[in-house]
Amino acid sequence: MADEEAIPPTFAEKLLFYTTASFVLCAIFSLFAFLFLVPFVIEPAFTTIFMQFDIVPALCVTTQVKHLVGASNCSWASCREGCTKDLFECTQIRVNYKLGNSTNITETEVAELVRVERALRKDYDYYEDKSADKSYPDMIEEDLPEAMPTGLQGNDSEWYFTGARLFPNVKGCGYPPILNCTVFHSKYKPIGNNYTCYYSRVDPGLVITELDMWQNTLNLVYAMAIPIPSFIISVIYLTFAYFKIYNQEEESEQAPLKSDAEAMATGDDEKPTTPGSDTFREDLACFGHQLKMQLANEKPKEETKSSFVNA
Template identity: 80%
Template sequence: MADEEKLPIPPTLLEKLLFYTTASFVLLAIFSLFAFLFLVPFVIEPAFTTIFMQFDLNPALCVTAGVKHLVGTSNCSWASCREGCTKDLFECTQIRVNYKLGPDSNISATEYENLIRMDRAIREYEYENYDSSVDRAYPETAEEDGMDLPDALPTGLQGNDSEWYFTGARLFPNVKGCGYPPILNCTIFFGKYIKVGNNYTCYHSKVDPGIVITELDMWQNTLNLVYAIAIPVPSFFISVIYLTFAYFKIYNTEAESEQEPLQGDAEAMATGDDEKPITPGSDTFREDLACFGHELRLAIEKDKEGFESNSPPISNSASLSG
């Protein structure tokens, strides 16, 4: 007789709730970790760099002083703009600018406004060092072009008698000089700033005055940093804390409660006090049935032998009457 198939016990509402809660926290931990790793190079690290570079919130007046288009990884140590922050540079465009500080610094507000309103054509306003900006280079590239350093364009902080606060600064759209469309489009950036003599506002770094960026929003930069840290990091730690508690407390307690009946059955079998119901298909029922049949057969044979021994003998000869 075949064993009866045990039907699965349907999970209770509490078990379902525990399962879906645990699965949700597992997914939350995974997505939080990957989101944080993705945000580190694209949001968190640039935001911290922008803060550490201490860009002056008061915009300065910049003018494009020189442009170089280079080819080759050895020549492209930096680029004013590139779409993609991880790819290697084989072709780059470098924009150099001269800048003077804003109206709160060395120039008056009227002069600052007049410089902003002036025509951007270089011929209408002859800036210092612009006549030879195409034929001359900056010190870091003068030797590569076969020029002597005295013939190179001056770079760095200028004296009080100079028109500019800094000459030969490197221009970037942001602190990293890179980004991805549609936030950053290098074609639009170069079209706006690549022409020698163009005037525009810019922001210089107090830590490294040789770095100038065209866009600066410290409030948005700080907000992006807060969102990038305050959302994935606490979500990950909360998930880890719950999963640790569930593993050591909830699931461990359930496992112990399931093992207690099994241990009780083993002890009952060892002591012979098994009180499980005997079914017709069980091995115990078969053994008892076979034992009963054997005892019944022995009893029948014993009764038969006793009956034969007590019965009178039958005579085989026939008596004849006289």
């Protein structure tokens, strides 16, 4: 028996296939995009919101810089390019900040900071920071003299907080070209530099140099409003297509292909009559048998008729 010829798919079948394939790809890409955005956009954006940074900038002055080597010493770094790599060398910048509306600190206050810095050099060891060609004391918070107390000082003090950690953003890390640690260090590392900064109401010892709450919220909305609905819609369509569309097509294709035993068991007299079906072959064999019997019955009659004519 010759193979049946392949029936080309209809336009509706092609449309259903490409639509399903598109939703499958949409679900896959949406899931991977969401997993990629969680550590780089979504989690930092939520952290920025939860830390409750004051949108009114404070006045910051760099007071202490430490350059440390070793994973045990680098518990944090003011700036690092790459948020997942381990730290074996770090630069820690600490600042004093005060609340105010002015963007400048008086020269007297800056001179006082420089005077305190010079006084510290008499009592503590130093290391050489070759990148900036300037020496800074390598000390810990417990070593600071009473002239520079650390922590929250309150509004009555000259400084609202002293010894705060400085970061470019809430995570203190990023990737070029958005974040360049060389530029960051050159701008905020020199002792006595004054600039605006933003402190956290939840953790006043955390200070960042850049804050844009509108852009932060917009990034969070884009990162969640696009991949999550796309994934949900794709899953809903694929579920509907699997349980409704494709199941109905399979049932409609299997309905005319009942076996003869099923037809006899159900009392169904209607049998498929396609050229390759069992019913067609049985009918053909039955017709051949009937034709053979008819020819066999006609042959004796013809012999009897011819004998009668000869007599």
